[in-house]
């Protein structure tokens with residue numbers, strides 16, 4: 001009956017993986033509804049790091065895991081994750097899920113190197129073929145999971161047609177050879193289809209039945225609100241909708257499901273800002289440089305990046321770092337309707353003398369309090385107006401009440417500004433490092 005939707009409130013990498021893992025202890029079903037293996041969800045158990053890109057994080061605890069058709073699926077990556085899991089996954093994949101093919105990655109890379117987007121600069125994609133795969137779906141030419149698993153002879157024909165089109169595009173638009181043999185792709189994808197076909201399931205129906213049967217369902221968001229293709233900083237975004245609202249189309253749920261069952265949305269808020277890729281970040285402490293060049297960075301950015309291990313889980317690229325931006329967080333809250341926040345990586349800020357949060361921007365002498373996500377030039381000209389909060393030292397707390405008073409004040413500042421309660425605070429990478437407000441229940 002109860003459902004929890006977990007959504008990144010910033011630019012992704014907020015620490016969703018850890019929170020999904022923690023909640024899924026009492027969960028029955030964990031569902032991915034958008035994005036693909038551009039995501040990198042990390043869980044640390046007894047010092048060992050587990051990274052999930054395609055599989056829902058619930059797989060670690062042996063939960064029922066579902067991949068809804070709002071996701072784009074790379075079957076090669078999924079096969080790798082399944083074989084390194086260490087136990088048989090309990091997995092269902094929707095037949096309508098678009099499939100990432102090797103030529104999608106090649107087009108992604110070629111396009112990035114020959115910039116075509118409207119701002120005239122590369123996006124800094126993860127090179128996982130996410131955009132090209134969603135494009136093929138929207139153009140109604142891409143392969144879906146059902147095509148991969150249902151009829152090998154038909155699969156061969158579909159791949160052949162697509163391969164020829166992509167080969168021509170690569171040669172004529174980007175001046176690149178595709179560098180792949182169609183026969184090898186066909187062989188490999190037939191094998192992958194054969195191996196994965198046992199996982200096919202109607203995810204839309206299964207989730208609705210699970211909710212009706214009183215199961216605890218977790219919707220595992222990937223990326224973050226500001227990477228949403230419509231509501232983020234377009235075009236410096238991903239190609240899916242990380243917003244709460246995309247559970248409806250990404251899984252196949254009717255609107256009245258939220259009336260029939262108890263739904264809650266948790267916004268994951270990292271205690272500071274990070275972004276992988278280009279685009280304006282008003283509170284950036286790296287002088288807006290992408291890729292990061294530390295010679296131009298503020299000392300706090302260098303401190304936070306190092307301490308918080310802020311390098312991409314999928315690409316290994318150093319992330320840009322900045323102070324927490326409450327203007328942005330309010331925008332994100334408005335789009336997602338967060339019921340509560342999980343504040344993550346607060347421990348990374350320990351040791352800084354003072355901490356800042358942006359409470360407004362200044363532009364041409366005017367105070368700005370509403371986030372204009374669509375106007376990248378305006379955003380790049382905005383100067384943050386900060387509120388300064390006292391720093392705190394290293395701490396150990398197994399209860400909310402034992403947190404340093406400065407940490408509580410930090411959480412309180414977020415609550416006051418956004419009107420959303422901070423119900424849990426993650427205090428370290430380990431699964432167990434989390435403190436809860438009194439009386440908090442997972443479901």
Ligand code: IMP
Nearest residue numbers: 012013038039124125126237238276277
């Ligand atoms: P794409 O999703 O690979 O097309 O990349 C588009 C933009 O989204 C790039 O700036 C990526 O760095 C960013 N991005 C994609 N997935 C994630 C993620 O899971 N965390 C953080 N940034 C991401």
